[in-house]
Amino acid sequence: MSASRHAQTIQLDPSDVGLFHDPAEWEDMVAWHDRVATLRREHRVVRIDDPDYEPYLALLRHADIFEVERNHDVWHNTTRVTLAPDSFYEQFLGMGMPEPKSLVHLDGHDHRVHRQVANDWFKPAATQRWQARIDDIADEFVQRMRDLDGSCDFAVDIAQPYTLRVIMEIYGVPREDEPLMLELTQGVFGGSDPEFAGEGEDMLMSAAASVFKFIQYFNEVTEDRRAAPRDDLASIIANGEVEGHLIDDEHRLWYYIIVATAGHDTTSFALAGGLQALLENPEQLDVLRQQPELVVNAAEECIRWTSPVRHMMRYAAVDAEVAGHVMPAGSRVLLCYPSANRDDAAFERAMEFDITRPDVANLLSFGLGPHFCLGAHFARREIRTMLGKLAAQLDTIELAGTPESSRAHFVSGTKHLPISYRFR
Numbered sequence: 153m154s155a156s157r158h159a160q161t162i163q164l165d166p167s168d169v170g171l172f173h174d175p176a177e178w179e180d181m182v183a184w185h186d187r188v189a190t191l192r193r194e195h196r197v198v199r200i201d202d203p204d205y206e207p208y209l210a211l212l213r214h215a216d217i218f219e220v221e222r223n224h225d226v227w228h229n230t231t232r233v234t235l236a237p238d239s240f241y242e243q244f245l246g247m248g249m250p251e252p253k254s255l256v257h258l259d260g261h262d263h264r265v266h267r268q269v270a271n272d273w274f275k276p277a278a279t280q281r282w283q284a285r286i287d288d289i290a291d292e293f294v295q296r297m298r299d300l301d302g303s304c305d306f307a308v309d310i311a312q313p314y315t316l317r318v319i320m321e322i323y324g325v326p327r328e329d330e331p332l333m334l335e336l337t338q339g340v341f342g343g344s345d346p347e348f349a350g351e352g353e354d355m356l357m358s359a360a361a362s363v364f365k366f367i368q369y370f371n372e373v374t375e376d377r378r379a380a381p382r383d384d385l386a387s388i389i390a391n392g393e394v395e396g397h398l399i400d401d402e403h404r405l406w407y408y409i410i411v412a413t414a415g416h417d418t419t420s421f422a423l424a425g426g427l428q429a430l431l432e433n434p435e436q437l438d439v440l441r442q443q444p445e446l447v448v449n450a451a452e453e454c455i456r457w458t459s460p461v462r463h464m465m466r467y468a469a470v471d472a473e474v475a476g477h478v479m480p481a482g483s484r485v486l487l488c489y490p491s492a493n494r495d496d497a498a499f500e501r502a503m504e505f506d507i508t509r510p511d512v513a514n515l516l517s518f519g520l521g522p523h524f525c526l527g528a529h530f531a532r533r534e535i536r537t538m539l540g541k542l543a544a545q546l547d548t549i550e551l552a553g554t555p556e557s558s559r560a561h562f563v564s565g566t567k568h569l570p571i572s573y574r575f576r
């Protein structure tokens with residue numbers, strides 16, 4: 153790729169070059185947001201030059217990211233929609249791994265026809281029929297909190313298994329397989345965090361090992377659901393048709409993987425990080441207790457504030473212009489969602505956590521346009537259901553230690569949230 157021909161991009165100070173792709177930079181989100189806020193105010197885009205990566209422009213402002221997302225005929229996703237060192241892709245395919253073909257990797261007609269296979273399952277009315285089940289599962293985890301007797305790691309003990317259980321029930325994955333799904337997802341998304349990667353494994357090995365295990369697992373699921381379809385998402389994917397034919401093997405495999413991986417770590421980080429924000433701003437928790445009807449807005453604010461998907465990449469299909477820069481075809485930009493979600497041009501007092509904010513609908517945490525998060529309505533329901541129950545039933549709740557963020561540059565957030573609490 154050749155870089156933008158326009159003069160206004162800034163080249164980052166060497167200490168900031170890893171700001172978007174170095175997993176370690178995402179461990180301290182307060183520092184990260186401070187540094188990026190300065191960049192966002194002073195520059196519309198920054199150019200990243202790192203010897204391990206082809207250069208890319210990082211878009212930091214809400215309006216510019218909005219524009220690229222909206223203009224999908226010009227800006228394509230491609231198989232390299234998530235940022236990794238250039239050598240990573242060649243090695244990944246060299247290890248015999250299948251070329252990524254999940255929804256996020258597809259463009260245009262191919263994307264449209266594949267998305268249609270599961271789209272109806274994720275519409276607002278369709279998610280409504282799961283509300284009673286989500287309530288039951290949330291009650292189960294509130295009970296677990298009661299059983300833990302006054303203290304727990306909310307991220308590990310509650311947010312993670314709760315969000316995993318909801319998506320796995322919708323999927324039709326039995327409870328005994330949940331730990332495997334969690335391990336494989338963390339292998340795909342969290343491979344750079346030593347806590348989630350296996351001993352001595354690097355990011356590539358961890359992702360490849362997870363994909364191999366997913367292939368084995370979902371081949372069996374396909375056989376099972378073709379023989380005896382059920383009312384679950386696995387049956388929809390196993391029997392899904394595109395233009396009159398069953399989805400081909402590669403697309404089907406990646407369909408399973410994206411739906412199995414995209415739905416729980418993301419939602420878990422939004423829930424745990426959202427509760428962290430409420431505990432760090434206790435007056436906000438008081439507001440929620442006094443006005444429980446604010447829970448829908450509060451959940452949205454948690455999703456804006458945490459923005460657990462840290463980026464998507466887009467590639468110019470033709471010569472294009474963005475943020476005042478003329479970009480030749482083939483150029484790539486990084487859509488930095490956490491930065492867009494703290495942009496003062498889109499949110500009043502953007503750096504403040506405020507569950508009453510009237511402008512929260514501007515959030516870009518779920519992306520926009522044809523790739524808008526398929527599971528957004530489930531994620532919203534899960535978060536507001538749990539927050540509503542906690543606000544109603546807890547007498548006291550406070551931080552009981554220092555929260556920790558995961559070390560990953562694509563999907564990350566609060567991985568440990570020690571709390572102490574008392575129920576009414």
Ligand code: HEM
Binds near residue numbers: 410461527530
């Ligand atoms: C708070 C939780 C979540 C966040 C922040 C989130 C964020 C995102 C983002 C940013 C995208 C890309 C959008 C774009 O490129 O414009 C995406 C796509 C996607 N998400 Fe989510 N997501 C969440 C929960 C879920 C859940 C619960 C599911 C359920 C399975 C899910 C499934 C998907 C799928 C399948 C795609 C690909 C859609 C496509 O490319 O057409 N996500 N999500």
